[in-house]
Amino acid sequence: MVQQERNLGEQAIDKVVEIAIASQLDESESLSVTVETQPIQLAQGGVDSVTIEGEGLVMKQDLRVTELQVEVKDISVNPLSAMFGKIELNGPALGTARAVLKESDINRAFNSEYISDKLRGLKVHRDGQTVTVDVKSVECKLLSEGKIALDAEVLVRETASTEKIYFTAKPQIDAGGWAISLQNVEYPENKEFSPELTAALADKAGEVLNLRNFEIEGMSLRIQKLDVEAGLLTLQAEAKVEQFPS
Known part of the structure; x- marks a missing residue:
């Protein structure tokens, strides 16, 4: 009983x-x-x-x-x-x-309205000028060597041109466990994109990955x-x- x-x-x-x-x-x-x-x-x-x-x-x-x-x-x-x-x-x-x-969970988050809204109208410095970019798409890959790869397509409003950005980074626990940041950014074949835009993408990735x-x-x-x-x-x-x- x-x-x-x-x-x-x-x-x-x-x-x-x-x-x-x-x-x-x-x-x-x-x-x-x-x-x-x-x-x-x-x-x-x-x-x-x-x-x-x-x-x-x-x-x-x-x-x-x-x-x-x-x-x-x-x-x-x-x-x-x-x-x-x-x-x-x-x-x-x-x-x-x-x-x-x-990977599909993370990519779903990147393509959600909540995150997509934060990836539009980003102000970044490029060649000594400030330009406005909209991130059209982001694909995230989780790699076996413990890194995250981000493959993004961005639209530069001033030139109406579309460009691709690709980099890998190492996720690390930040701010005493309250956040995740992407560190040690690497570009393929020594091709470096706008540091400001890369930083913006890395920051949003950390926001998505934050538990x-x-x-x-x-x-x-x-x-x-x-x-x-x-x-x-x-x-x-x-x-x-x-x-x-x-």
């Missing part, structure tokens, strides 16, 4: 949190929330762990992550609220997060490790939960 009550209690909280998280997503292939606790422990305000697992999650601004896993342990909650299926934290809880993005784009309400993610392999980007992060979605 106790086992049944425990399962029913956990399942009730699972479903409430799952529905709350799903309401923040534009789309999801799968999403599950698992709460581990005991009835007596819950009555005293304790929860062993909460695990969130999702695949094919599309956040706001059309940003997609192939896999997202978040696990938070040793949580102190308001026992009365928990009994009614709501996790109300008594204080912040720490955990871990893992996100996996495919904070995939934070859930009440949760912040601090990147601790990133790994780039052919076609895949994996981010490991510390998760700090101030509150679970309600």
